[in-house]
Amino acid sequence: MAVHSPRADIVLITCVKSKLSHPAAAKDLYTSSLFRKERAYAEQTGRPWFILSAEHGLVAPEEWLAPYERYLPDTSAGYRAAWGAWVAARLELIAGPLNGKTIEVHAGSAYVAAILPHLSALGASVEDPLRGLTMGERLAWYTVDSSPTSSLDPNPLVTLLRDEPSAVTPAVFLSSDRADLKLPGLYSWWVDVSGAELLSRGLELPVSEGLIYAGLAGATRWPSGQRSGNTLWARIVGMHLGGNHEFSTFRRSLGAIHASAIQSDHIDEAALTAWMHAHLRVIAIAYEDADTLGRVERAVLHELDPPLNLQGMTPTPVRRRLSELRRAVS
Numbered sequence: 001m002a003v004h005s006p007r008a009d010i011v012l013i014t015c016v017k018s019k020l021s022h023p024a025a026a027k028d029l030y031t032s033s034l035f036r037k038e039r040a041y042a043e044q045t046g047r048p049w050f051i052l053s054a055e056h057g058l059v060a061p062e063e064w065l066a067p068y069e070r071y072l073p074d075t076s077a078g079y080r081a082a083w084g085a086w087v088a089a090r091l092e093l094i095a096g097p098l099n100g101k102t103i104e105v106h107a108g109s110a111y112v113a114a115i116l117p118h119l120s121a122l123g124a125s126v127e128d129p130l131r132g133l134t135m136g137e138r139l140a141w142y143t144v145d146s147s148p149t150s151s152l153d154p155n156p157l158v159t160l161l162r163d164e165p166s167a168v169t170p171a172v173f174l175s176s177d178r179a180d181l182k183l184p185g186l187y188s189w190w191v192d193v194s195g196a197e198l199l200s201r202g203l204e205l206p207v208s209e210g211l212i213y214a215g216l217a218g219a220t221r222w223p224s225g226q227r228s229g230n231t232l233w234a235r236i237v238g239m240h241l242g243g244n245h246e247f248s249t250f251r252r253s254l255g256a257i258h259a260s261a262i263q264s265d266h267i268d269e270a271a272l273t274a275w276m277h278a279h280l281r282v283i284a285i286a287y288e289d290a291d292t293l294g295r296v297e298r299a300v301l302h303e304l305d306p307p308l309n310l311q312g313m314t315p316t317p318v319r320r321r322l323s324e325l326r327r328a329v330s
Contacts, residue, residue, distance in 0.1 A: 008127060008312055010095055011049040012058075012115075013038035014107035019067045026051050027061035034135070037142035038106050045104075048095055052111050057083060058090040073110040084114030092122055099123030100320030102312060106130055125310065125323060154299035160285045161188040161214060161304060167281035170241055180286035181233040184218025184293055186300060187284045189240075189250065195279025202261030203321050213250050213308045214301060219293035232284045241276060243269045253308050256325035267329055 018032040027039055030051075039061075042049035051059040054072035059065065072080060092098050103119055104127045105112050112128050119126050130138050160166075167190045168176075191199065191212050199207040217235035218228045238247075245252040245267050255267035258275060262268075287293055301309055307318050 008045070008047060008104035009101040009315060010091070010103045011042040011045055011047050012052050012091075012103060012105045012107065013042050013049065014111055015051055015053045015055075015059075017069075017071065021067060023064055023066040025061065026053070026059045026063045026065050029065050029067070034139060037139060041106070041142055050091065050094075052087065052105075052107050052115070054083070054111075058087045058094070060094070072114065073108070080110065080114045084116075084118050087115050088118035088122060091119075097123075100315040100323055101125070102127060102310070102315075104129065123320075123323070127311065154296055154303060157186055157285060157287065157296065157300050158303045161186060161283055161300065162211065163283065164190060164210070167283045169281050170277045173282055173284070174237065174241075181284060182231050183286040183288055184216070184228070184230070184290045185232045185284060185286040185288075186214065186216050186293075186297060187232060187236060187282055188214040188304070188306070190281045190283070192279050192281075195275070198261050198275070198279070199257055202257035202259070202325070203318055204260075205318050205321055207307060207318065211304065211306055213253075213306045214304050215250065215309075216287075216293055216297040218290055219297070220290045228290065232286065236282060236284065241273060243273055245269065245272070249310075250308070252326060252329075253310070253322055256329045257322065259329055260325050265329070 013035070016030045016032040016035045018035075019029050020031060023029075049061065051061065053059045053065070053068075054075070055068040055070040056063075056065060072083065075083070088098075091103075095101075098119065100123055102125045105115070106129070109131075112126070112131070116126055130141060133141060167188070188211050191207075191209055193209045196207050196209040199212070215235075217232050218230045220227055240248050240251055242248070242251075245255040251272070252267075254276065255269075255272050258272050259265065259267050262271075287296065298312065301313065305313070307316070308322060310319055310323060313319060
């Protein structure tokens with residue numbers, strides 16, 4: 001298995017029913033195939049990771065535990081509420097302030113539901129990548145997502161996405177008729193000096209002109225293998241410039257900053273679109289291998305480190321402030 005590009009600050013994995021018959025370190029106590037895959041994944045991320053135990057709350061991998069039989073979905077609503085608050089409080093005690101951090105949770109819905117409100121109240125963002133998957137799909141997810149990435153070299157794409165002279169205005173992009181815009185791929189957004197000044201004012205933190213965001217369009221959805229019908233054209237025209245922040249993470253982020261800068265409590269879609277046309281430019285690069293596009297994007301983002309990307313990125317003052325502004329307009 002290859003080491004992953006970091007996608008979260010902390011990883012939480014679930015306990016399972018199958019256990020050793022004697023006390024052991026928590027990371028060794030659970031014996032099911034699912035837990036072994038979860039543990040391998042968590043260790044590969046290089047991030048701090050912990051186990052969600054229905055009996056003991058938040059458990060560090062090296063903590064010594066005796067076998068137990070408690071299963072969180074079988075407990076009362078009151079127990080689950082207290083358990084979730086306990087887990088969140090202990091995580092902040094051990095890992096430090098959670099505000100602005102991204103926590104990736106690999107657990108059943110009962111576990112996620114119990115901790116989500118408490119982690120959100122502490123300012124953390126929660127990712128649930130296995131949400132809605134069957135047991136078989138969960139096992140397959142780890143196999144697919146851990147496939148070797150050594151042959152995927154992100155550097156050529158990084159170079160292209162950093163090539164500022166090739167960035168075009170939204171008007172030029174909309175007028176183009178390139179066949180590669182109707183394909184999957186990666187893109188980067190750039191802001192001019194005046195636009196950076198507004199971003200800085202809205203965030204109350206400095207943002208420089210240049211590359212501010214990058215992302216993908218059209219990646220295969222794993223573990224189902226479902227093909228996406230999205231394209232660079234659909235993403236940039238229909239979602240980013242399309243006039244509704246509910247359909248675009250990037251547009252919502254810009255809208256939240258723009259609203260803060262003009263001291264508004266809501267996103268003015270028309271004004272935001274006009275501002276984007278006036279101050280932004282975009283680079284779009286086709287990448288036809290939709291099956292590997294998601295993994296390539298993670299490697300590319302690790303190299304580019306755009307200031308307005310949030311998911312899976314290292315927390316910074318700008319990203320923490322952006323998360324606060326996004327919550328204010330949700």
